[in-house]
Amino acid sequence: MIDIALIRNNKEFVKENIKRKFQDHKLPLVDKAYELDIEARKYITKASDLRGKKNALSKQIGALYAAKKVEEANEIKKQIALIDQELLDLEVEEENTKKALKEIMMKIPNIIDETVPIGKDDSQNVEIKKYGEPALKPFEVPYHVEIMEKLHGIDLDSARKVAGNGFYYLMGDIARLHSAIISYARDFMIDRGFTYVVPPFMIRSDVVTGVMSFEEMDAMMYKIENEDLYLIGTSEHSMIGKFIDTILDEKDLPYVYTSYSPCFRKEKGAHGIEERGVYRIHQFEKQEMIVVCKPEDSKMWFEKLYQNTVDLFRSLDIPVRTLECCSGDLADLKSKSIDVEAWSPRQQKYFEVGSCSNLTDAQARRLGIRVNGEKGKYFAHTLNNTVVAPPRMLIAFLENNLNEDGSVNIPMVLQPYMGNKTKIK
RNA sequence: GGAACAGUACUCAAGUGGUGAAGAGGUAUCCCUGCUAAGGAUAUAGGUUGGGUAACUGGCGCGUGGGUUCGAGUCCCACCUGUUCCGCCA
Secondary structure, three states: OOOHHHHHHOHHHHHHHHHHOOOHHHHHHHHHHHHHHHHHHHHHHHHHHHHHHHHHHHHHHHHHHHOOOHHHHHHHHHHHHHHHHHHHHHHHHHHHHHHHHHHHHHHOOOOOOOOOOOOOOHHHOEEEEEEOOOOOOOOOOOOHHHHHHHOOOEOHHHHHHHOOOOOOOEOHHHHHHHHHHHHHHHHHHHHOOOEEEOOOOEEOHHHHHHHOOHHHHHHHOEEOOOOOOEEOOOHHHHHHHOOOOEEEEHHHOOEEEEEEEEEEOOOOOOOOOOOOOOOOOOEEEEEEEEEEEOHHHHHHHHHHHHHHHHHHHHHOOOOEEEEEOOHHHOOOOOOEEEEEEEEEOOOOEEEEEEEEEEOOOHHHHHHOEEEEEOOEEEEOEEEEEEEEOOOHHHHHHHHHHEOOOOOEEOOHHHHHHHOOOOEEO
8 A cells, every 4th residue: 555645746656656567457546546535635624624513513502501591502403403414425425435545545556666677477577596506306306295105294185085185194204394394494583583473373354354355365364153263374464463553663673573373275266276285285384574664674674584585495405596576476565575486306497485575664554553753653664574384395395305215315404303313214 | 151340641540421531650851959859840642634835723532343412431232352250171
């Protein structure tokens, strides 16, 4: 959500931004918002005036009753009834106009960072940098489920029977590896100064509707029956929810969190769960980073955040690359976003394992996350990034650390979390 | 899950339908005193959203949302949160 003042003062700039995102169909929204804003203020002014008059008259009634002048009081009541008549329609108009304006403002995309490459869709995303050698294995790398099965580490048949497609039993060393990676990632982030948080795994509907649109909610969120609760799709939901409608003290900034949670997703829509295995699933666990900071610091934090993910994967001997989202592929709330992709020796290509986003003040404006600072109040900047999300991450881990005999190397940093084993076999 | 009570400023707290939501502590600034203690004065109801070049000014705002009323912190309903008791429980 951008600042309405931007539309009041510089419509063309907002339109230019929309064009750069190839959303020309949204161009008329800017003029519409401009007009609705004027209209809304007209109604507000009028209705406020009337309410003021009404308040003044009401006060007289009290005095008149005290003086036992009932006749005169009734006369004023009649005047108030007339004002009420007028207010009735006006308030409906005011309400509708404000609502229409807000709906449009939600659709107008955030101003993209000037460094974002211009492109229509994900095919025009730009590789920023490769880290590590995307090496091929001198033998054929099996599908990740096969690697796991060979190590007696997964039971998808039972999971389908018990919970359905999109769930899994991880077992033995693979399950332990899963936990080890989460624990390692947690400590990795704590060592870099992040505050560790375990948030609620369910949130109320008002928080849900704050952090996402109705369409997104319908496609992602599981609802608890007969409760006003939803299972979180990512800990970002409860972590950002923590800040909704709050005024933060400038001296407490930045908030630099790393949160752990299981994540639940319906995955309804475009792709669904069509792929076998643990690539796209209804339930996974994730270590996340969240930063709430001053506007002037958000770019610096953005660089730091994705670098953390890169460093973590490199410490586990997994080659990665960073891929920048082009303007057309960037979600409307984001100002800039970089995906971290891990190398798959089997597919011989990179695949997404994390996503780092700077939402500038758009999310904060939408959720009412403000800062009380020396120079007055302003909206905070918010960022988020994946540290690591297994079991998807296990795909990259297993493929890259696989030996020809089917055993899997455990990188040094992970060994303390795996009972000092150097290998799974 | 059940019952009782509560929610007003940074904290405590008065306020059972009528002008401008008391008071105390705390905090800030100032005064007094050689210093300290004590004392005195002033400011502290946030916030938000309109109008106005501005000085200024209107609306909303007493946990949240509705309702009753000319008028609600105050009455009614629902919800949220907290405390205590009971029940259940890793």
